[in-house]
Amino acid sequence: MCLGVPGQILERLDDGLAKVDFTGVRRTVSVAFTPEAEPGDWVLVHVGFALATIDEDEARATLDLLGEAIAAELEPAGNKLFQEGRG
Amino acid sequence: MKYVDEYRDGRAAKAIAAELRTLVRPGSHVKLMEVCGGHTHAIYRHGLDALLPGEVELVHGPGCPVCVIPLGRVDDAICLAERPEVTLASFGDMLRVPGGRRRSLLEAKARGADVRVVYSPLDALGLAVAEPEREVVFFGVGFETTAPATALTLLRARREQVRNFSVFCNHVLIGPALRAILDSPETQIDGFVGPGHVSTVIGTRPYDFVCSEYHRPVVVAGFEPTDILQAVAMLLRQLRDGRAEVENEYGRVVRAEGNPAALAALAEVFAVRPDFEWRGLGAIPRSGLRIADAFADWDAERRFEVPGARIEDPKACRCGDVLRGLAKPYECGVFGTACTPEQPLGTCMVSSEGACAAYYAYGRHRRVA
Amino acid sequence: MTGVITLADGAGGKASRKLVEGLFLAELRNPLLEPLGDAALVSANGTRLAFTTDSYVVRPLRFPGGDIGELAVNGTVNDLAVFGAIPLALTAGFVLEEGFPLEELRAIARSMARAAQDASVSVAAGDTKVVERGAADGLYVTTSGIGLLDPRVELDVTRVRPGDRVLVSGGIAEHGIAVMLARGNLELELDVESDTAALHGLTAALCALGRELRWMRDPTRGGLATTLNELAGGAGATVVLREEAIPVREDVRAACEILGIDPLYVANEGKLVAVVAPDAADRALALLGALPLGADAALIGEIRADDIPLVLVDTPFGGSRIVDMLVGDPLPRIC
Numbered sequence: 187m188c189l190g191v192p193g194q195i196l197e198r199l200d201d202g203l204a205k206v207d208f209t210g211v212r213r214t215v216s217v218a219f220t221p222e223a224e225p226g227d228w229v230l231v232h233v234g235f236a237l238a239t240i241d242e243d244e245a246r247a248t249l250d251l252l253g254e255a256i257a258a259e260l261e262p263a264g265n266k267l268f269q270e271g272r273g
Numbered sequence: 274m275k276y277v278d279e280y281r282d283g284r285a286a287k288a289i290a291a292e293l294r295t296l297v298r299p300g301s302h303v304k305l306m307e308v309c310g311g312h313t314h315a316i317y318r319h320g321l322d323a324l325l326p327g328e329v330e331l332v333h334g335p336g337c338p339v340c341v342i343p344l345g346r347v348d349d350a351i352c353l354a355e356r357p358e359v360t361l362a363s364f365g366d367m368l369r370v371p372g373g374r375r376r377s378l379l380e381a382k383a384r385g386a387d388v389r390v391v392y393s394p395l396d397a398l399g400l401a402v403a404e405p406e407r408e409v410v411f412f413g414v415g416f417e418t419t420a421p422a423t424a425l426t427l428l429r430a431r432r433e434q435v436r437n438f439s440v441f442c443n444h445v446l447i448g449p450a451l452r453a454i455l456d457s458p459e460t461q462i463d464g465f466v467g468p469g470h471v472s473t474v475i476g477t478r479p480y481d482f483v484c485s486e487y488h489r490p491v492v493v494a495g496f497e498p499t500d501i502l503q504a505v506a507m508l509l510r511q512l513r514d515g516r517a518e519v520e521n522e523y524g525r526v527v528r529a530e531g532n533p534a535a536l537a538a539l540a541e542v543f544a545v546r547p548d549f550e551w552r553g554l555g556a557i558p559r560s561g562l563r564i565a566d567a568f569a570d571w572d573a574e575r576r577f578e579v580p581g582a583r584i585e586d587p588k589a590c591r592c593g594d595v596l597r598g599l600a601k602p603y604e605c606g607v608f609g610t611a612c613t614p615e616q617p618l619g620t621c622m623v624s625s626e627g628a629c630a631a632y633y634a635y636g637r638h639r640r641v642a
Numbered sequence: 643m644t645g646v647i648t649l650a651d652g653a654g655g656k657a658s659r660k661l662v663e664g665l666f667l668a669e670l671r672n673p674l675l676e677p678l679g680d681a682a683l684v685s686a687n688g689t690r691l692a693f694t695t696d697s698y699v700v701r702p703l704r705f706p707g708g709d710i711g712e713l714a715v716n717g718t719v720n721d722l723a724v725f726g727a728i729p730l731a732l733t734a735g736f737v738l739e740e741g742f743p744l745e746e747l748r749a750i751a752r753s754m755a756r757a758a759q760d761a762s763v764s765v766a767a768g769d770t771k772v773v774e775r776g777a778a779d780g781l782y783v784t785t786s787g788i789g790l791l792d793p794r795v796e797l798d799v800t801r802v803r804p805g806d807r808v809l810v811s812g813g814i815a816e817h818g819i820a821v822m823l824a825r826g827n828l829e830l831e832l833d834v835e836s837d838t839a840a841l842h843g844l845t846a847a848l849c850a851l852g853r854e855l856r857w858m859r860d861p862t863r864g865g866l867a868t869t870l871n872e873l874a875g876g877a878g879a880t881v882v883l884r885e886e887a888i889p890v891r892e893d894v895r896a897a898c899e900i901l902g903i904d905p906l907y908v909a910n911e912g913k914l915v916a917v918v919a920p921d922a923a924d925r926a927l928a929l930l931g932a933l934p935l936g937a938d939a940a941l942i943g944e945i946r947a948d949d950i951p952l953v954l955v956d957t958p959f960g961g962s963r964i965v966d967m968l969v970g971d972p973l974p975r976i977c
């Protein structure tokens with residue numbers, strides 16, 4: 187329901203603000219809700235406000251799951267059929 | 274774009290889709306609701322519905338802040354905008370939403386009202402500072418994702434004593450809406466794809482009641498294609514194993530406790546209304562926010578007269594059923610005829626993430642085919 | 643039709659089309675107007691000509707990469723060029739607001755002269771009107787143009803066949819984003835310039851394909867999506883695009899993501915869409931790629947026979963979506 191875009195903090199400014207880079211687009215964003223965010227950190231921005239810092243480890247973990255899904259898909263199909271009676 | 278493109282991997286999406294087919298019993302019917310309109314939009318934009326097994330039906334939920342604003346509140350905003358001293362600052366989303374007289378802010382603007390599109394409520398405050406002779410009213414809409422931005426803007430307005438700024442507050446809460454859907458006797462939803470960005474603020478705990486009281490699983494999900502498919506897989510696994518838990522697919526930005534600073538700002542600036550009218554769903558207790566008394570000077574509803582009329586949804590429109598998952602957009606009699614994105618009758622056709630608009634734009638040929 | 647004009651009526655999408663068909667065509671109907679092309683094709687003493695007109699009301703008058711003067715020349719040159727015409731002469735009509743600085747007017751006239759020279763065309767006649775302060779946004783320009791049709795080609799949307807290929811001459815959405823950001827109230831900083839350019843060089847190169855070149859357009863207001871919907875409707879066939887093949891500069895795409903806008907709906911002022919026979923696609927790409935304006939040219943899709951003419955985008959996920967015409971001016975959204 188709410189557009190959120192990842193961006194990287196370039197520098198902290200006064201007044202709880204920071205300059206954030208979104209793949210070549212820059213905007214001043216409020217980081218009042220992510221006081222821990224430092225330059226170099228990635229944040230999720232919604233209507234000009236950083237709502238969360240992006241957790242690199244968690245991001246990686248999700249990607250690892252995608253990697254596993256691809257690997258599993260390459261395995262023979264027989265061992266992952268739906269097992270009746272477990273539902 | 275980092276943290277976006279990696280999650281748009283077509284190969285991974287197809288691999289998860291293959292796994293999904295192993296997670297459903299052939300011939301069964303699983304009804305999942307994606308609560309958030311952002312998910313609806315992403316599903317159609319990326320054509321993800323084609324990747325789901327036939328046994329899985331996705332039902333579009335009420336999580337579109339534009340769609341749930343009742344007609345009377347849109348008329349109130351138009352009334353505010355038509356005051357000669359007022360500049361109404363709004364997100365672009367609200368401009369095309371028709372009010373009770375089928376007129377929108379865009380039309381009010383064409384007739385001379387001063388309506389400006391802003392990206393952030395802070396930009397609306399900036400307008401007020403730059404144009405001290407104008408009364409700038411910010412049209413505040415959105416769930417707990419957007420409300421903290423309004424809250425912080427009001428805190429700043431008070432600190433800087435910006436006296437020509439106020440907020441017309443229409444912020445709503447997702448929890449009570451979910452409960453209203455679960456309490457609706459006709460609704461049979463097996464599990465929920467939980468809203469990702471709302472949860473960055475409120476965390477995952479507010480969904481516990483869905484599991485403990487209603488025994489339905491919830492998986493909070495991100496908005497990229499593999500996020501959504503992964504969440505569906507997690508829901509199907511829970512259903513297969515007979516579990517009903519809150520799980521978090523979107524761990525890269527969602528923490529269980531949410532964002533404490535944003536929650537504190539909400540608590541300071543807003544109070545919960547006894548009830549709030551939702552388009553299509555009717556009045557839901559304790560589901561809307563008003564501006565707290567300490568900020569009364571910045572509350573547009575207290576500074577200006579607004580009609581505050583309650584206007585019935587158009588009879589022919591089945592948005593309420595669509596929002597509760599009782600009807601598909603095309604099952605509505607006016608879908609695509611009296612109600613189109615150019616001339617929306619119902620709220621679900623207005624926002625590009627409304628279920629009807631998304632279906633109209635991206636999906637209608639599949640039903641024909 | 644009742645009511646009043648809204649901004650959506652001028653945004654180039656469905657609303658514009660409805661206004662043109664429901665009001666102007668209804669009142670002015672004649673065989674030359676009926677195709678509702680950006681230019682009309684007329685014959686005079688056996689000579690085939692393209693004839694077009696366009697008004698420019700851009701705000702701000704100057705934006706990164708160009709100004710209203712350059713836009714007014716290039717836009718009209720392009721409306722001729724995409725019909726396979728070599729531009730011969732333009733006229734310019736100015737509506738000036740009382741109080742408009744002469745220095746600014748001179749700068750705009752100069753950039754018109756420069757653009758005309760680049761396009762090898764002259765501004766052969768003009769007109770000036772002055773209105774009261776507040777009655778115009780500083781300055782409006784209307785340019786009309788006439789061009790000689792290239793005899794080698796026969797460009798007609800009804801000649802488009804299933805299997806034909808769709809090409810675009812470079813990255814989309816740059817003009818619309820540059821202008822949107824230059825208006826300043828979105829507070830986004832981005833080094834993007836309008837792509838305003840005269841396309842007569844690209845179109846002349848493609849005319850070497852002769853009858854294998856089926857149709858060309860410059861996707862301006864309403865973006866690529868709207869132009870391709872006109873193609874689908876005119877050809878009575880479906881246009882199928884491959885999403886990842888459509889060139890969009892990465893930072894422009896990021897700006898679109900932030901604003902919640904689909905780049906397919908954002909205006910261009912210096913891009914060309916061409917439909918060519920299947921066998922001519924590689925040659926067409928080579929012809930475009932040899933010119934600086936076509937360096938990023940790409941094959942983005944093809945024509946497919948279909949009962950319901952649509953524009954479909956195949957996503958990398960094996961699904962597809964319909965890309966409809968623009969419904970109203972693209973507005974930044976939060977959800």
